[in-house]
Amino acid sequence: MKKKTSSRGILFKVAAILLLLIIAAVMFVIGRxxxxxxxxxxxxxxxxxxxxxxxxxxxxxxxxxxxxxxxxxxxxxxxxxxxxxxxxxxxxxxxxxxxxxxxxxxxxxxxxxxxxxxxxxxxxxxxxxxxxxFVAQTTEAPAEEEVNTDELDEFTLGDF
Amino acid sequence: MNNKPSVGKRALSFLGDNLVPIMFIIICAVCIPVSGFSASYLINEIVTRMGRNIFLILCLLIPIMSGMGLNFGMTLGAMAGEIALILVSDWQIWGIPGVVLAMIVSIPIALLLGFFCGKLLNMSKGREMITSYIISFFFNGLYQLLVLYMMGPIIPIKHSSIKLPRGYGIRNTVSLLNMRHCLDDALAITVGGVKIPVLTFVLIGLLCLFTVWFRKTKLGQDMRAVGQDMDVARDAGINVEKTRIISIVMSTVLAGFGMIIYLQNMGNIATYSSHSQIGMFCIAALLVGGASVDKASIGNVFLGVILFHTMFIVAPSAGAKITGDSMIGEYFRVFVSYAIITIALVMYETKKRKMKSRLGLQLQADQAAEEAAGKAGAQG
Known part of the structure; x- marks a missing residue:
């Protein structure tokens, strides 16, 4: 009995994953x-x-x-x-x-x-x-960007 | 004998239970007229922020139900959502399909992060909140490693608008211009000058319905049992550890979805800081709505978002009008956010201690009565 339930559970999970993969594939095509x-x-x-x-x-x-x-x-x-x-x-x-x-x-x-x-x-x-x-024409080398990994300033919240 | 408490006592107890929302209502009532904002502007802003934030805050309800307190680890879900959005932006999937795809991509990442978080929280039972808070810092380091060094050489990133000029790592800001407001604008209606993002509210409504339904399921009941008493739940045959992990995993996955909804409204990702404060603000908003560490409802979420964001909107302007300096308002809202969390945590601990001592006294009285009855029986 337990075996039946667990195999049904696995089937359900596989079906859910398949469904998500199909939706993802559709999104790839229609959302490009x-x-x-x-x-x-x-x-x-x-x-x-x-x-x-x-x-x-x-x-x-x-x-x-x-x-x-x-x-x-x-x-x-x-x-x-x-x-x-x-x-x-x-x-x-x-x-x-x-x-x-x-x-x-x-x-x-x-x-x-x-x-x-x-x-x-x-x-x-x-x-x-x-x-x-279309290929963008770049004449100048891109400027380096400093990465800011610090937390937000303690006294500002930004927008939320 | 009448055991009913007097009106005064009931009023005091009501005040004690709802101190935070009442305080906020008073603050808002004072600040709104001072700020000088029109009603339609305020309502528009609040409705926009409700659509932006409620989904994120709703993800906090499940861990509270299972007795794990306020899940500061929701930041992990937010990171999953951001990673998914960065990838989807690079794949150039736009609009609602982009949002749906980002949600799907965020699921495995959030599952993994949630599982780790749940495992760690099971090792620190009774200290879940501080542990989840520190876990979020720990994973923030891993997130930075991934985004700053692995995206580009290991995880392919094609577009120079996303990648740093040095050839690897992600820029400070990733534009979501082609996804911006795609959920909010779909099916949106305008009522009296107020734009209502119907599709976003439908998603929020679905999550509310799911939460209500989930509480009634076997797993939901198990979570409530675990939340009330882990030992009793274990004796009743519930796998406590597994149930707690599931609740954190669910919260993390939902936080990932919430972050995607939040960022599509904002229109860009601040790659290294969008997620860092999100847990704090969501928890503050929930507490403002009258929730506590061990009890929260959907009503608390809605009330919290309305009050917290009304304060957010009006405080800088009111501060500027009262003191002549808008930064005062900014400091005020930061101060209030953190103060609310502190007050809520202190009140929770105080209540818990009071309850414990009351139970102790009750037990003592019961024992004394039993002993007296025993003595009387022996003498008789």
Whole structure:
């Protein structure tokens, strides 16, 4: 009888651990954050130049995220593996704006920052041209940071 | 014969039992008008702080139930929560999924720390509070070793925004910008200008329900029995040591969750100091609510948070208005926090001694009566 109870207990524990692992795995996928940069910049590919547009309005979740002139960049933070946006493109000054709704992009899991080049994307260039990994440019060596492991000052509580 | 105590005695006993909350109500009643804060501002602040702190304070109830007093070792759970949040930040899991993942990651760390703490507390029965207080310092050293030297070379940390420029160790502050208020803002409603973080309160409500339910379970009853008398509980067949370890482990795991809720509200982790004072403030808040070392309820938690934080909010401003120096208010609230813990501990010891001497006198009187009855019987 006791054996039955203990084996049931072990089963219950294993099931609980499995459930937690599954939830953790799901969180890993649905919670992965990416910073998406939307570029309206000219790009050279195979000796041809794809020119930046006169104006690109970017909408995410129904709200205007950026109003990009030529050579400008917008930024959006996105949670999950899919990024959706709607863009309004005015190709040349005086042209009528064309709207491209619900453009969906699959974001590479391992990239923290992703750059999407709108002119390259709309010119149907290969994905590796219009979607690239964002790498921050650092010109200066980072300043050393002094670590403060002391307890809080006895006479201040900070915020609580 | 009427054994009912007089009204005066009852009033005195009520005052004695609720001295700390009454003192706080008076302090708040004086400071609120002086501070000059509007009612809506005060309520907004208090509601925010309730959402931020109540979960953490609720984790103190289980060890009190099992007679282990105020668990200063909850700091260990807070460390587990912080380690989990640092890892999750580096893995770039944001929003509510980040909070859930941090909670899951904190569980094994808190289980391990809680188990060690429980084992050590079993070796120092009767001195649990001071032991748990010192354990938290001991583990703080281990935490610093882990965070300062092992994160980077042994535990992979990728992002330079988290890692120190020297290549290992964690920065003084880790930003939780992409998690900030994610629980508080989800399902939040605004009533009369006061933002109510519904999801956070739902989590708090669930923990309250769990605590109420848990008291009625076999394990909960065992804990209460252990808390009342360990020898009697042992004679009744309860595994006292195991029950005490479980209560500390549960408290540590819940403290880890509470710390994650607390930090998502704050929006950043002060890597080397966020956890250091948390136990002290949670315990102070619980005691302000009228709890004692051996008795605490959910009501004490709520009342404590409201009173303690009202004092926290209004004291600096009231101090500045009364004395012209805002630091006076700051000193005052620090002084009050520590004083409350001291008063509560002294009152607990005094009550215990009084009870002991009363029981001794009762026993003496019973024995004398028995002897007198025996003599009378022999003479008859």
């Amino acid at each position: 954050g990416h910073t998406v940069y939307i570029d309206n910049k000219s790009i050279d590919y195979n000796g041809e130049t794809y020119k930046a547009y006169n104006r690109v309005n970017v909408y995410v979740n129904g709200e205007r995220l950026a109003k990009l002139g030529a050579r400008e960049r917008g930024k959006s933070v996105n949670i999950g593996q899919e990024f959706k946006m709607t863009i309004e493109v005015t190709r040349e000054k005086g042209d009528e704006a064309e709207t491209l709704e619900d453009l969906t992009f699959k974001l590479p899991y391992s990239w923290d920052g992703i750059v999407i080049n709108v002119p390259a994307y709309l010119s149907n260039l290969p994905q590796e041209v219009w979607m690239t990994e």
